[in-house]
Amino acid sequence: MKCRKCGVKAVMNMRQHKLALCKDHYLEWMVAQTQRFIEKYHMFTPQERILAAVSGGKDSLSLWDILWRSEYNCDGIYISLGIDGGVNYSSESQKLAQKFADERGLKLHVVNIKNLYGETVPEINQRTRRGQDKPCSVCGLIKRHEMNRVARDEGYDVLVTGHNLDDEAAVLFGNILTWSTGYLLRQGPVLGADHPGLARKAKPLCRFYEREMAAYAILRGIEYIYDECPFAEGAKSIYYKKILNNMEGDRPGVKLSFYLSFLQARDSGLFASPVDDEAKLLHACPTCGQPTSAPGDCTFCRTIARIPGTRNEPLSDSDVGG
Ligand code: SF4
Ligand code: ZN
DSSP, X not given: OBOTTTOSBOSEEEGGGTEEEOHHHHHHHHHHHHHHHHHHTTOOOTTSEEEEEOOSSHHHHHHHHHHHHTTOEEEEEEEEOOOOTTTTHHHHHHHHHHHHHHHHTOOEEEEEXXXXXXXXXXXXXXXHHTTOSOTHHHHHHHHHHHHHHHHHHTTOSEXXXXXXXXXXXXXXXXXXXXXXXXXXXXXXXXXXXXXXTOOEEEOTTTTSXXXXXXXXXXXXXXXXXXXXXGGGTTOHHHHHHHHHHHHHHHSTTHHHHHHHHHHHHHHTTTTOOGGGOGGGGOEEOTTTOOEESSSSSOHHHHHHTTSTTOOOSOOOGGGSBO
16 A cells, blocks of 8 residues: 555555555644644634643644644643552653653643642542442543633633544444433534633544544654553443444444534534523532532532542642643
8 A cells, every 4th residue: 555645655544535645644644634623613723822631642642742743832731630550540641741741842730639639539539429430420520620720720712632533433422322412512623612711622633533543643653651541441432432443344434424424413403402501501610610500519619528628719820730
């Protein structure tokens, strides 16, 4: 298989695009395509300040690399969850995120949950859920809150995440199985800041397959953490990904068309309904100021208040490491 652009040996064949490319042209194509998606979905402009959520994995570090090469004004945020799982998951992923930032002279905000709130994410989960579940729901709640907080306090215009097409298709599949129209309405490449205290969110990699992201990271020489979070095992999203991968094997391009036709259907109003318009029901949490639909304090503040000795006042600049 030869590169369509220069005729040398291709390293990547994208069957869904009927496109094979050599290393240099592949790396160039990924950067150009990302730029195209940023503009197509009106994600952000070169004048805006961008905060990239990085986990130390291939997707988020590749995203940061692409935005840096495209000369966007983009800093990173790493949230240390305090997850070990026998592989030092949090400390290893933090090291790699920091190394990536240092090598390129980029600014990384590090938020350490244990330092801030006195307990790690698994410990907070033990306390609030009596250790019966995996910490994923508490973890998601805390990550969303901290990313929003730093984006708001530090004046970023937009928060970007490294979700790829496989992630988005799996979430979409799950939401369709339960016809969760509220979630379906809010899923997409960009989510506007529809309430004061919320940052706009964008997913510039949402049209790239996971294998394309892995190829980008490897060909670019980015060091990333190979291990998944130990709590990811058995997650529904992994099961949905397997099903979608089986379909993709038989019908190349099916994941992409599943996602793109969903976006078209959503934009034509298929899921719109007044009861789904949650934004109208939101008010500012009296403690942290972030939007919530819960009466009184938001779920995050109520969760954190259960940790003995937790402060209940707004956080200051010194709570965010540079
Ligand atoms: Fe958090 Fe790990 Fe669960 Fe992901 S898999 S939500 S990182 S605990
Ligand atoms: Zn709150």
